[in-house]
Amino acid sequence: MLPIDPVEFPPLKFSKETSSQKYRMSANKIGWLRATANKPGVKFDLTIKDALGRVKIQRLGCDSGRASEFGELLNLPGQLGEEIEVCIENVQDGEELQVFLN
Numbered sequence: 001m002l003p004i005d006p007v008e009f010p011p012l013k014f015s016k017e018t019s020s021q022k023y024r025m026s027a028n029k030i031g032w033l034r035a036t037a038n039k040p041g042v043k044f045d046l047t048i049k050d051a052l053g054r055v056k057i058q059r060l061g062c063d064s065g066r067a068s069e070f071g072e073l074l075n076l077p078g079q080l081g082e083e084i085e086v087c088i089e090n091v092q093d094g095e096e097l098q099v100f101l102n
Contacts, residue, residue: 011098042094
């Protein structure tokens with residue numbers, strides 16, 4: 001089995017039409033979440049679910065303030081290679097959002 005290199009994963013791209021994407025974990029935990037928007041002041045709701053559909057993390061009202069970036073330390077434990085589902089909903093004041101997990 002080949003090791004999973006975290007630089008091989010592109011960011012998850014969300015728009016008003018796209019609300020959910022799968023992500024394969026490249027380590028035994030996700031440390032940081034960083035979201036970059038096309039406009040400053042974007043607000044959104046974030047939900048991360050495991051492979052069985054159970055909600056692991058839910059953040060309502062994530063707000064980047066005056067900046068176009070949002071970041072948070074998650075420390076979400078998981079299994080190497082596990083597929084999780086990242087859901088972005090209620091995007092306000094922005095059209096596109098890129099989410100980086102590491």
